[in-house]
Amino acid sequence: MSDLNIDLGSVFVKKLGDGLSFSFWKDIWIGEQKLETLFPHLFSLEVNKDCKVVDHCNLNNGPHTRTWQWRRPVRDGAEKEQLDGILNILRHFNPSSSNDCWEYSYPCIRRHIEGRTLMSVLDPVCWNKLIPLKVNIFSWRLAIDRLPTICNLGKRGIDLDSTQCPLCDDRLESLQT
Incomplete structure (x- = not known):
């Protein structure tokens, strides 16, 4: 695909299910940016920077229960603001019992195919x-x-x-x- 200049990241999108496959901080799984970019203070406090979504959003603990592993307690100021921000983003998110998967974006694939095969x-x-x-x-x-x-x-x-x-x-x- 790279020979055809097709960016698979723009064609295939992640569909979150149980959260076992996607990194909580380093993958784009909710919103448009990585959470490590949106909440740098919280990311620096995280003990396990490679944790999965299921580690912080687990159905077994209740739908809105969040478990954190900070290296020290969150302080007031920017850290507290970021914690409130991430909790606000996660308040409507509930993982499902299905497996994580990849889906393709039909319009994106169509644009790639048309751009390479149809001369206009x-x-x-x-x-x-x-x-x-x-x-x-x-x-x-x-x-x-x-x-x-x-x-x-x-x-x-x-x-x-x-x-x-x-x-x-x-x-x-x-x-x-």
């Missing part, structure tokens, strides 16, 4: 969130010549009485006319 002369579509969705779709269909003009309908095998422009009845109705 069009620029990527830039959707504008400030205008209505139907205007974005109309602009996109206009750019790829997919508007239902009489000419395009005829190309798709739709039986029409006439392929002439219904307004002027002079020439073929297409995007250019």
Whole structure:
């Protein structure tokens, strides 16, 4: 995969189950960042920096029971703030009884495949969130010549009485006319 410049970390995502496989501090398993990055003071206090998620979030002790192994008690100030922050993040998290696993992200895989196999002369579509969705779709269909003009309908095998422009009845109705 590395020969094709496919970053497996962006294609496959971790799905946490029982927490036996993922590092509590060093893996991204909750949120968007590693907990060691978000809570550096607590990470420095941790006795076992390679502990697993199950070590701090264990269903056997109750759903919201957290067990910590600090080298000394947490002090007021930044350490206390970080402890409150991590407890706030973990308050809605409950591990499940299923095994940890990896899942793939279909849109990510599709982008990788399309980027390597499909050659497109069009620029990527830039959707504008400030205008209505139907205007974005109309602009996109206009750019790829997919508007239902009489000419395009005829190309798709739709039986029409006439392929002439219904307004002027002079020439073929297409995007250019």
